[in-house]
Amino acid sequence: MKLLIVEDNVSLLESMKRMLEDEFEVETATDGEEALFLAQQNIYDIILLDVMLPEMDGFTILKELRKDQIMTPVLFVTAKDSLEDRVKGLEIGGDDYIVKPFQTAELKARIRASLRRTSNMTIEHTLRYHGIELFGKDKEIKVDGHPVKLTITQYELLEYLIQNSGNILTREQIFDRVWGFDSDTTVAIVEVYIHHLRKKLEPYGYHKDIQNVRGIGYILKEPKE
Incomplete structure (x- = not known):
C-alpha cells in the first residue's frame, strides 16, 4: 500500500517513515505545495497530513484535493488539538485526526481504521x-x-x-x-x-x-x- 506523509519537522517525518515503512510504501513531503503536487499526480491509499505547513496549510491542501474530486483518505497528524480545528478538519473532508505526540500503535490503528472504512464505502451517486x-x-x-x-x-x-x-x-x-x-x-x-x-x-x-x-x-x- 502507498502512503504519503506530509510533515515539515524533518526529524518527526523520518521517525514516522521508519514507523510505517515495514507495512507501507512511504513517500514524503515537507511543504504544502509539494504535498499538493504529489497528491494530485499520484495515487495514494492514505495521506498523513500536518496542518501547519510552509507554503500551504493542510486544510487548504485537503480543500483543493476534494475540489479536484481526489477522495484519498486523509488522516490529520497535528499539534493543533482544539475542538474547532478537529471539527474543521472533519467537515472539509478529513477522515480522522490524531494529535501529537502519539504512539506508533495508535497511529497504525487509526490508519487501518481509515482504510477499512474507505474499502467498505461505495459512492451513492x-x-x-x-x-x-x-x-x-x-x-x-x-x-x-x-x-x-x-x-x-x-x-x-x-x-x-x-x-x-x-x-x-x-x-x-x-x-x-x-x-x-x-x-x-x-x-x-x-x-x-x-x-x-x-x-x-x-x-x-x-x-x-x-x-x-x-x-x-x-x-x-x-x-x-
Missing part, C-alpha cells in the same frame, strides 16, 4: 465511464443502457477502476482497496476478477478498456485504434 453507469445507492450497473449483473466484489472492482480511469493501478493497490489489507486471500485474486469483469463487459466492447500494464497492474482507458 451515479458514476460514469463512457456508456457504463454505476448506481452507488443500489449497487446496480448499466452498460449502454442495458442492466448488467455483477457480484458486489466485481462492482467494487469496476468502481475503483472507473474512479481512477486513466491512471495505472498496481495489483497491490487494487487488492488492498477491494479486498482489504487484512484479507486472507492473496493478490493473485485480482487477475481472476479482472478476467471475469472483462467477460461481463465483452458484449459491449468495454473489456478492451481494462488494459494490462505489464509487470505492474491495470489501467482503464480507451484502447488505441
Whole structure:
C-alpha cells in the first residue's frame, strides 16, 4: 500500500517513515505545495497530513484535493488539538485526526481504521465511464443502457477502476482497496476478477478498456485504434 506523509519537522517525518515503512510504501513531503503536487499526480491509499505547513496549510491542501474530486483518505497528524480545528478538519473532508505526540500503535490503528472504512464505502451517486453507469445507492450497473449483473466484489472492482480511469493501478493497490489489507486471500485474486469483469463487459466492447500494464497492474482507458 502507498502512503504519503506530509510533515515539515524533518526529524518527526523520518521517525514516522521508519514507523510505517515495514507495512507501507512511504513517500514524503515537507511543504504544502509539494504535498499538493504529489497528491494530485499520484495515487495514494492514505495521506498523513500536518496542518501547519510552509507554503500551504493542510486544510487548504485537503480543500483543493476534494475540489479536484481526489477522495484519498486523509488522516490529520497535528499539534493543533482544539475542538474547532478537529471539527474543521472533519467537515472539509478529513477522515480522522490524531494529535501529537502519539504512539506508533495508535497511529497504525487509526490508519487501518481509515482504510477499512474507505474499502467498505461505495459512492451513492451515479458514476460514469463512457456508456457504463454505476448506481452507488443500489449497487446496480448499466452498460449502454442495458442492466448488467455483477457480484458486489466485481462492482467494487469496476468502481475503483472507473474512479481512477486513466491512471495505472498496481495489483497491490487494487487488492488492498477491494479486498482489504487484512484479507486472507492473496493478490493473485485480482487477475481472476479482472478476467471475469472483462467477460461481463465483452458484449459491449468495454473489456478492451481494462488494459494490462505489464509487470505492474491495470489501467482503464480507451484502447488505441
